[in-house]
Amino acid sequence: MSHPDEVLATAAMIGNIVVWATAGDILTASAMRQLGDLDVIRERSGIWGAAAAVVTNGRFGLGVICLALSFFSLLFAFSHRDLSLIGPAATSLTFVTNALAAKFFLHENVDRRRWTAAIFVCVGVALLAF
Amino acid sequence: MTRSTMTFRRYIVLGVITITASCGDTFLSRGMKSLGPVSLADPAALIHAIFSPWVAAGIVLLIGFFASYLTALSWADLTYVLPASSLGYVIMTLLAKFWLHEHVSPMRWLGVVFITAGVGFVTQGPSYTDHGAAPACTVDEKHLEQAEEARP
Numbered sequence: 001m002s003h004p005d006e007v008l009a010t011a012a013m014i015g016n017i018v019v020w021a022t023a024g025d026i027l028t029a030s031a032m033r034q035l036g037d038l039d040v041i042r043e044r045s046g047i048w049g050a051a052a053a054v055v056t057n058g059r060f061g062l063g064v065i066c067l068a069l070s071f072f073s074l075l076f077a078f079s080h081r082d083l084s085l086i087g088p089a090a091t092s093l094t095f096v097t098n099a100l101a102a103k104f105f106l107h108e109n110v111d112r113r114r115w116t117a118a119i120f121v122c123v124g125v126a127l128l129a130f
Numbered sequence: 131m132t133r134s135t136m137t138f139r140r141y142i143v144l145g146v147i148t149i150t151a152s153c154g155d156t157f158l159s160r161g162m163k164s165l166g167p168v169s170l171a172d173p174a175a176l177i178h179a180i181f182s183p184w185v186a187a188g189i190v191l192l193i194g195f196f197a198s199y200l201t202a203l204s205w206a207d208l209t210y211v212l213p214a215s216s217l218g219y220v221i222m223t224l225l226a227k228f229w230l231h232e233h234v235s236p237m238r239w240l241g242v243v244f245i246t247a248g249v250g251f252v253t254q255g256p257s258y259t260d261h262g263a264a265p266a267c268t269v270d271e272k273h274l275e276q277a278e279e280a281r282p
Contacts, residue, residue, distance in 0.1 A: 028200065029208040038204035054200060075158065075176055075185075079168040083159040095216075099209050108207045109259040117213040117252035124244030128219055130237035 010085070013077040017090040020070035022097040026105050027063030033106065034059065084129050092125035135205045135258045143198050144215050150195035152218030157188030206257040213252040219245055 035041065035053055042050040054060055077086045099118040103110040110118075161184030162168075168175045179185050202211045220242050226232040 025208060025212075029203045032200055032203035035204060038201050072176055075162055075179060076168055078159050078162040079165065083155075087155060087159070095212060098212055102208045106208060107259070107261065108209050109256075110209050111255075113251055113255045114209045114213070117248040118209065120244045120248030120251065121213045121216045124241040124246075124248060125216070125219055127237050127241030127244060128223065130235055130241075 010081055013073065013081065014086065014089050014093065016073045017070055017077060017086075018093045018097055020066050020073055021090070021094045022101050024063045024065075024067030024070055025094070025098050026101045027059050027066060029102070029106055031057045031060035031063060088125045088127075088129040092122040095119075095122040095125070133258055133260060134256050140202070140205065143202050144211070146198045147195055147202060147211070147215040148218040148221065150191045150198065151215065152222050154188045154191035154195055156222070157184050157191060161185035161188060207259050210252055210255075210257045213248050216245055217249055 031054070032038070035057060038050050038054070041053055045053070074086070074090070077090070095118045099110055099115065102108040161182050162179060164184065165175075165179055165182060168179070180189065199211070199215075202215070206214075223234055223238055223242050227234045
């Protein structure tokens, strides 16, 4: 994969996965926060009631569309490049983009401990490619 | 303000996320490799891939992952759930070494150390950010009513 075009294509595949995965994660997390504790909903309405509350949420629907696009981008990338390259690269970058997006869009308290954890896991997953 | 919402059962849910995600991805990779490269000019081939046994098994596992993941996001922050459930990579590396007897390079062992440290950091801290109006153990009444109406 030394040809510049191949490097660019790989970066585009990874970037595509990361963008859709981050958008999907943020939208689904936002939907679940909007709904509240699913354990409580399940106790009061049963498992089908909890499932109905989730699937009728608009943000959840948008999130699933983004995650589906991320999934097909992943399948496409797997068919062209090795799992050992695409998996760690896309996953490790998604940890960092999710931490940034969660701070700005979900207003989560991403303190020093969580940044350290996200960066450690990101580096660790990237090292698994070697 | 952050606080802990974790119980033993909720740690089990994080464990289920960990195992189903790593096994699901491995099955998908195996299935796609057996099908060969997919061309951009033939996107229908991706749809066709869904029905191959390994990809289908991977999807079943990833559905289990998604259900557990959504449950976890309803009582914990995204920036807690994602690092806390990343031990799957460590499990896969340990299985590769001790079960499949594969060579695991020093860099991969270093990666395992980093991931384990990251998981340790995040799981020792609070799991949920309170935004005041919507604490973790209450339910949005509007959605609860919708859920009860939808109940058979």
